[in-house]
Amino acid sequence: xxxxxxxxxxxxxxxxxxxxxxxxxxxxxxxxxxxxxxxxxxxxxxxxxxxxxxxxxxxxxxxxxxxxxxxxxxxxxxxxxxxxxxxxxxxxxxxxxxxxxxxxxxxxxxxxxxx
Amino acid sequence: xxxxxxxxxxxxxxxxxxxxxxxxxxxxxxxxxxxxxxxxxxxxxxxxxxxxxxxxxxxxxxxxxxxxxxxxxxxxxxxxxxxxxxxxxxxxxxxxxxxxxxxxxxxxxxxxxx
Numbered sequence: 001x002x003x004x005x006x007x008x009x010x011x012x013x014x015x016x017x018x019x020x021x022x023x024x025x026x027x028x029x030x031x032x033x034x035x036x037x038x039x040x041x042x043x044x045x046x047x048x049x050x051x052x053x054x055x056x057x058x059x060x061x062x063x064x065x066x067x068x069x070x071x072x073x074x075x076x077x078x079x080x081x082x083x084x085x086x087x088x089x090x091x092x093x094x095x096x097x098x099x100x101x102x103x104x105x106x107x108x109x110x111x112x113x114x115x
Numbered sequence: 116x117x118x119x120x121x122x123x124x125x126x127x128x129x130x131x132x133x134x135x136x137x138x139x140x141x142x143x144x145x146x147x148x149x150x151x152x153x154x155x156x157x158x159x160x161x162x163x164x165x166x167x168x169x170x171x172x173x174x175x176x177x178x179x180x181x182x183x184x185x186x187x188x189x190x191x192x193x194x195x196x197x198x199x200x201x202x203x204x205x206x207x208x209x210x211x212x213x214x215x216x217x218x219x220x221x222x223x224x225x226x227x228x229x
Contacts (some may be wrong), residue, residue: 040217041221044219048216054188091158098215108156
């Protein structure tokens with residue numbers, strides 16, 4: 001079974017530029033998550049999708065971050081414009097469902113450096 | 116709001132020695148509890164989880180964890196550490212009844228000396 005795929009693996013941009021990350025979850029997984037992991041910290045949930053609908057985006061900085069999962073499969077996270085403090089690893093995870101005991105499976109992440 | 120504390124930022128153990136990583140949580144009820152491991156350049160992998168029942172849970176790679184309600188703790192243990200266990204370990208909690216919205220601790224980096 002293929003795992004969660006993410007691309008690119010690394011990205012370096014200057015502040016005020018825009019950037020997009022892509023995630024393809026495990027086949028059949030209805031729930032998709034984006035996390036931000038700043039160096040020295042644990043992952044923080046940015047947004048959770050159930051199929052193509054948003055379940056929780058309470059910690060997403062909506063003035064600069066956006067995410068979509070139009071067909072309920074793969075997803076894109078965008079930052080526009082980027083700030084220095086956005087430097088982090090962006091992790092995507094997926095699970096069969098959003099309730100009960102559904103385990104989250106994580107991708108390898110995209111490491112973003114903003115200069 | 117729920118929170119997770121991992122008091123040890125960095126731990127060094129010798130190969131073959133036993134290991135215990137500490138995790139304390141703050142929540143009004145008993146949450147769902149998880150331990151994840153993250154190797155360099157890798158995503159997080161679930162080691163074990165506790166939802167209810169037996170307070171000693173077994174996981175993959177020879178790890179186990181014990182839930183202690185009175186201490187609000189969920190410490191991770193391994194009797195004999197292997198060099199390949201060197202990684203970062205994260206404790207996480209989820210609201211009761213769901214494994215969705217996870218709150219992670221800041222992690223403990225494990226170094227194994229030969």
